[in-house]
Amino acid sequence: MLTMNDISVALEVALSYKELNRSAVKRGLSPSDVTCVTPSAGWFGPSEEGRRVIKVQCFSNQGTPNFYMRPLEGLTMTVDIDKKVVVKFTDTGGEIPVPKATGTDYRFKNQKEPLKIKAINPISIEQPLGPSFTVEDGHVVKWANWEFHLKADQRAGMVISRAMLSDSETGVPRSVMYKGFSSELFVPYMDPDENWYFKSYMDAGEFGMGATAMSLVPLNDCPRNSYYMDGIFASWDGTPFVQPNMICVFERYAGDISWRHSEIPVNGFDIREARPKVTLVARMAASVGNYDYIFDWEFQTDGLIHVTVALSGMLMVKGTTHQTVDQMPSQEAASGPLVSENAIGVLHDHFITFHLDMDIDDTNNTFVKVDLVKERTLPGQSPRKSYLKAKRNIAKTEDDARIQLKLYEPSEFQVINPSRRSRLGNPAGYKIVPGGNAASLLDHLDPPQLRSAFTNNQIWVTPYNRNEQWAGGLFTYQSKGDDTLAVWSARNRAIENKDIVLWYTLGFHHIPCQEDFPVMPTVSSSFQLKPVNFFESNPILKAAPVFEK
Amino acid sequence: MLTMNDISVALEVALSYKELNRSAVKRGLSPSDVTCVTPSAGWFGPSEEGRRVIKVQCFSNQGTPNFYMRPLEGLTMTVDIDKKVVVKFTDTGGEIPVPKATGTDYRFKNQKEPLKIKAINPISIEQPLGPSFTVEDGHVVKWANWEFHLKADQRAGMVISRAMLSDSETGVPRSVMYKGFSSELFVPYMDPDENWYFKSYMDAGEFGMGATAMSLVPLNDCPRNSYYMDGIFASWDGTPFVQPNMICVFERYAGDISWRHSEIPVNGFDIREARPKVTLVARMAASVGNYDYIFDWEFQTDGLIHVTVALSGMLMVKGTTHQTVDQMPSQEAASGPLVSENAIGVLHDHFITFHLDMDIDDTNNTFVKVDLVKERTLPGQSPRKSYLKAKRNIAKTEDDARIQLKLYEPSEFQVINPSRRSRLGNPAGYKIVPGGNAASLLDHLDPPQLRSAFTNNQIWVTPYNRNEQWAGGLFTYQSKGDDTLAVWSARNRAIENKDIVLWYTLGFHHIPCQEDFPVMPTVSSSFQLKPVNFFESNPILKAAPVFEK
Incomplete structure (x- = not known):
């Protein structure tokens, strides 16, 4: 870096x-x-x-x-x-004026007028008996049925290791993930101009997500009762330096529901059962120059891991001679929206590629694509003409596991342990559940895309290799794209019943607008890792409701 | 109904x-x-x-x-x-045994063993000065910069009307949405068997999302300081009846960040600014037989409306002679996963279609599809080979606004008021931001799909017509598909600069697993309505941070 x-x-x-x-x-x-x-x-x-x-x-x-x-x-x-x-x-x-850009100081101490919004009363998350998690040896987080190692990392920002979940029947900890972290962050700007064409950041490998993660602001970046963890890194000359309060860990209660069911009275059952959802979050925020990337790893008692990336901070704006949209050629106005006088918000994308070394119960895991396929009924078979069927396809080699998501060709993407079966015989597994996403549309031979070829697909699976941690290669700065995930995957190695790594890329297209000026309200997207027949049944069936004091 | x-x-x-x-x-x-x-x-x-x-x-x-x-x-x-x-x-x-299904009673009072999870200490959202919203005339909710009418509805469940947002410069309320509600909920099961083929529910039009919304459970369905609203509906014979505490309204604080920016020290600015996110949620939960649908309309001070649907409750299971997966023919095992002994969780989809009558500043609105298109550079123009350009396409008629989402043909979907311009000349607008989604893959001529043809696309835009409220037609029960959104849209009416309605369908594919037995942990997905040049700049720039007491 x-x-x-x-x-x-x-x-x-x-x-x-x-x-x-x-x-x-x-x-x-x-x-x-x-x-x-x-x-x-x-x-x-x-x-x-x-x-x-x-x-x-x-x-x-x-x-x-x-x-x-x-x-x-x-x-x-x-x-x-x-x-x-x-x-x-x-x-x-x-010829291009420096934008006047008045009113851009976002520091609270320099706001002269108050916000023109009816005031919001104080609100906070309170835990009279304190938080329910512990942090042992400075790194091992234990909470509810979860246990994992949490580490600040100069390049990845935050690394989750050896995430284990207690079995709901036996209470014994079971392995879910050996290691999970954001391996690379690719941010191509969409302007071929000589002052802009090179802007195609690879923020983890070039600048470091941990190296740029400043102290979190208590109560504003993280709620009350957060535990803060420092990052301890190496300077260029080997001197250690501390990023204080770089990570926070807290219990999250957002008023959400863990599970519920009510019966309508017609059958004589008068049932109203609901359980509140409390989760554990590990958070950090990298400030890679203008942009802020907030990473949340959220652990749920039902076994789900929810990974969210939220974007805030500043746009990269381009100076222009134009003060208003009317003065702009229509093409220019469409592609680079004016966000303030003489300032264009240049189109760009963000792609965050996660290295997810799943170890479901052990290292011998298999990637299964469960395709939902339309079947047609035979004449006379049914009043229905069509229905969906799930077809399980085991990925034998890396070729089988390069996936571009398609709404009209849906699949479930599971990592299973073929040797660990439930009492019914279903293999224990986790699936990756994509949320909103965006794909890179750049030419595969465009130099930035060649270097960030790990964004050519949303999902890849590789066999574990200790040299394949960083999706853009170990040496990313001025790299030529000869050591990326795409290159490794092209070897088409066997991945069935092996120690495998799942890679997922979360993307954002960003067409700026005036609301993004002078600092952007957070935009977020996420994906989930969710148990599939990992447990024998709903592991939180017996969870207690909250009763009025 | x-x-x-x-x-x-x-x-x-x-x-x-x-x-x-x-x-x-x-x-x-x-x-x-x-x-x-x-x-x-x-x-x-x-x-x-x-x-x-x-x-x-x-x-x-x-x-x-x-x-x-x-x-x-x-x-x-x-x-x-x-x-x-x-x-x-x-x-x-x-020949098929009734599944024994032991341990399925989910009521807390009948749990004999405790949950095998390290206990979570009490946690709650506290507001020492009380909530910051008011409800006038039983229905008009006012909070921060938002004001809207909230109504329980026997069919839609919950209706948001006349949602208005204060302008951040003038403080004057501005119209965002005339009316928003879940218009229909289509749930086709994927089994052509004679006992299953007909299961293709249209829950709003057949059973009613309000009619089946039972009382919410305080502290478990909704956090402390929630305001509860009753539904008052008509019985079959005209007698009024009350659904008590059917809707809750509360302020949500989840420890999330509204906006933030830190500077790395290299430039001499020592800046750590972050603002916590507090939002307002209106929630209800319909229990349409086995399934529970939790609807959240969440309002943010930055103008964003976040609509979430969470699913819980019970699976519809199919009895089988098989006790374990090994006994099942492999095809059957794949398509209908065994979730307990003798019980198959039948594959199914859920589609929730929202009627979103946007009125950005007034009724004369236009739907704009901003396509992100790959451009190639000319030889010698730039070291870059490709970049994205945004191309604005105004939808003139309904044909232009029938949209199937594609990851590799991305667009932004805006509703703008062409007459209301920002000081820079950008039209005031909102965009709909899809999150995770699923599409119906059934044959368009399959009777259930014909009746629920509103799920043929994820987005539609129609001119306002008072007879076009219910996506599956006014009379849905035993309908033939001759009065659906697809039929209305086929008229291809003019929609430019008119009072238009945006329709969005949120879908889920559900391949059941053992964790869904005997009651499902909630699964959720969402979409957003987000301001695009509606404000002159970030409307919450001046928001205050929280300071330690």
């Missing part, structure tokens, strides 16, 4: 470059008004090899800490971070 | 039918052990016309109120509810 030292070096070199001052002055700014960031350079062909370079782009911080909304559009520097020199400087944006 | 009286009549007629007693005795049951339910008969061709009929199927309630798990498989009666006679009786299931 790039280190904080690499970034500091790049910024120092750039900020002392005289041409930059000239560009600032030309835009009516003094050098101290300028704040720069370091987009990764990507890799766009053999001519770029042999140098460790980074891009530097700058903004005006005049009157606001939200400099992201005030780009010095058209100005791009390429810095060689080993030689500590600017190797390329271009400024094609002299 | 069928009335409770229709159901009572059908049950009386069935339970006094001598053949039924014989069938019960043959299975070792006494008549008092038998509980029956009334599946709707559907409509399967002209030969069935002219009679108001209902099916009756029975179960053993011996030792359990969860009779659903103990079917008298193969026994089906057809009752004429006007003539009050059994018009058809078949019992083909004499």
